[in-house]
Amino acid sequence: MSPCPDIRGEKGKRSMVTMSSGKTKKSLRTFMLAFSLVSFSGVISVGGYSIYMVHRIVKETSSLKEVSKSIFTVDNMHNKSYNLVLAIHHFIINRDNKYSRRAINLLNDMESDTINYIKHEESSSDAGSIEEVRLVRLIQDNLGEIKRNVIPLFDDVSRNKTRDVRKIIALEKYAYNIEKLTNEINKIHLVGISDGVEMSHRLLSSIFTLFFVLSISGIFSIYIFYRLHGRYIIKPIDDLADATRKLSTGDLSIRVSSNDKTEIGTLYNSFNIMAERLQDYEKKLIDFSRSLEQKVNERTHELKYAYDTLKKTQEKLLRLEKIAALGQISASVNHEIKTPLNSLYMNLQLLKKQVNQFDGVSLDRRKYTNEIIDIMDKETLRISGILDEFVRYARLAPLNMEENDLNKIVSETADMISQRAEQSDVRLQLNLSDTVPLFSFDDKKITQCLINLFINAINSMGNGGILAVETEPVENSMIRLIISDTGTGIKEDIIDKIFQPFFSKNKDGLGLGLPIVQGIVEGHGGKISCRSKVGEGTTFEILLPTDMPPGKEEDQQ
Ligand SMILES: Nc1ncnc2c1ncn2[C@@H]1O[C@H](COP(=O)(O)OP(=O)(O)OP(=O)(O)O)[C@@H](O)[C@H]1O
Ligand SMILES: [Mg+2]
Structure with missing residues (x-):
């Protein structure tokens, strides 16, 4: 993963979508799964190793138990050899058969002890066991020697009532050999015990070391996981949320850019496609409303033009109606007004002529009457002129x-x-x-x-x-x-x-x-x-x- 999400999207500034194709996509889920698997296998291996260690300690402890038993057995042999020497001495001193029987019994016991011990040691693959078996066989040899010499000694003592000091000393030597051998065997045991204890300590300290390393690496892993999670998941989601907020406030030019090849990248890509589509829809909407506005304007213009034309036509029609009406009026005016007006004019001329020819009228009155007739004449002509003008217009x-x-x-x-x-x-x-x-x-x-x-x-x-x-x-x-x-x-x-x-x-x-x-x-x-x-x-x-x-x-x- 190498994301570096950034948000670009000032109004009017369009950022390019820099997403990779789905083919090369590394899955965030795969990463998380791998991380979990690694963590899980780490915990399992460390846990398994610790269990193995504990198992070894337990095994070591149980082997120590076995060694303790062997120590006890060997120590028992040691004591028996001592008691054997004592029983022989008692018999020689007291000549009491119970001591000879006791010595023989002790010898038999020790023989069977050595046989069992060898059997037990031979079943174990321990390196020390071979040495022990060798030493026990030496004990058996010494026991054999004692057995072979003690019975004639007991017979001599019983019959002759004599004591052969050399024989007694030889017997004691065998018995002391046995003591030495048992001590050597127990030395081997003590070395084994000390090795076992040391081994247990080593195992325990390695468990502690492992635990410590695991705790430190666990804390470190949690920190690394926290940082990676924050950087590659939380921050991109925050950025996307920010971009979504801006988008919701109407800034449709907002785009998010990332080289992230994980699901976050896919999410960014989807967001950009969504924003792109929204912007397209908005543009289409604006274009549509513009064209609608233009069409409305055109229609309004056409309507206005049609209205103006209609108004002009109406005015023209009105004018034509008036003109037509005038045409009709002019006919009657011509007939009804112009005819009597002409007759009035002619009669005025006649009146003027007669007034001028009439002798009974004084000159002043004639002049005055002529003036009145002239005025009437002039007004008649003026009315006639107006009528001519009117008729000229009306006649078309x-x-x-x-x-x-x-x-x-x-x-x-x-x-x-x-x-x-x-x-x-x-x-x-x-x-x-x-x-x-x-x-x-x-x-x-x-x-x-x-x-x-x-x-x-x-x-x-x-x-x-x-x-x-x-x-x-x-x-x-x-x-x-x-x-x-x-x-x-x-x-x-x-x-x-x-x-x-x-x-x-x-x-x-x-x-x-x-x-x-x-x-x-x-x-x-x-x-x-x-x-x-x-x-x-x-x-x-x-x-x-x-x-x-x-x-x-x-x-x-
Ligand atoms: N050059 C002009 N300056 C100012 N007003 C004018 C002018 N020409 C026309 N008008 C106005 O238009 C009106 C109509 O003119 P129009 O010539 O049709 O009628 P009129 O002059 O009033 O009467 P007539 O029938 O004697 O011509 C006038 O009354 C005047 O108010
Ligand atoms: Mg005029």
Whole structure:
């Protein structure tokens, strides 16, 4: 394992996932299992070794028990040999047979003891046993000698009542030999005991050493395990928890990076994949909401456009309705008003003639009556003029399209109204482009348009100003005609209404001037628009196509 987990994930900063593929993955579980197995085998081997040691101590102890028994047996032989010497002496001194029997019994006992001892020692594979057997056989030899000499000695003593000191001394020598031999055997035993005790001590101290080493290595292993566990398991999990916390607060760019090839690495990898997917979903969601917003905007725009178009169409329809109504009104006006008005006019002329021919009337009264008739005449003509204008607009007279010079028409119209402009202290400025071609339009209708627009402009400049007129050819074979003034301007809330018939802010106005202009311009296939700022002035822009064919147009509007 060589992990070095770090967390990267500042907003907008994307870290790369550095996980290894699953093929080379070392399992953390395998590591833990190996660690546990090593620890377990360590404990088992140390425990097993200790048990083995204890077993050896126990074995050693039981062999010591055997040695003690042998010591006891050998010591017994030693005592018996001593008692044998005593019994022989007693017999020689007291000549009592009970001592001779006792000596013989002791000899027999010792013989059987040596036989048993040899048997016992021969069954053991101990190196010391061979020596012991050798020594016991020497004891047997000495016993044999004693047995062979003691019986004749006892007979001699019983029969002759004599004591052969040399024989007694020889017997004692054998008995002392036996004592020496038993001492040597016991020496071997004592060496064996001391070896056994020493061995037990060694085994015990090795158990203690092992225990000590095991305790130290156990503490060390726990420490190492604690450090490894902390570094390779707890810290990566802490880092992951930290990253998860950041992810949950909305930082989807967070990534964890590690070269860890264990399950922790797999976990990191899964976390990164999850964060990647979440980020993708969020991006898709944002894209979707953006496209939705865009679609909503587009639809809103389309709806607004449709609404505007509908509004314009409605306005146009209203205007057309009004115009149609006007057409009907104009017929009856012509019939109902113009006819009696004509008759009134003719009768006024007749009245004037008769008043002038009538002699019974004084000159002053005739003059006065003539003046009244003139006023009535003038007013009748004015009403007739208004009616003509109204009927002209309402009748939608066809256009008479002929090739004309627009600049010339503009100049002539400007001349026509120059006097009126002067009266209102208005200066005329013409800026007419030489590149404006001749093209088909109704010169009278366009003149009428210009007059209407010029008069409106002059009316708006009560304290004088500048009335500027420009012409120029523009793209799409159109001519642009601009009429601007430095008058009062039009308020924003009424600028949409100025092309409606009968809309007027002038006390003497009918509100038909601009609708007539719009009707004529649109009748030519053109467009009119207006922009204005209160206190600065108004500009009307007319676009007229140059490619309208000449001829008389029917129903241009
Ligand atoms: N150049 C302008 N400056 C300021 N206001 C204007 C201008 N042209 C038009 N208007 C406004 O538009 C209204 C409508 O104009 P329009 O020519 O249709 O009718 P009118 O001049 O009032 O009457 P008429 O029928 O005699 O022309 C005017 O009453 C005026 O308020
Ligand atoms: Mg007008």
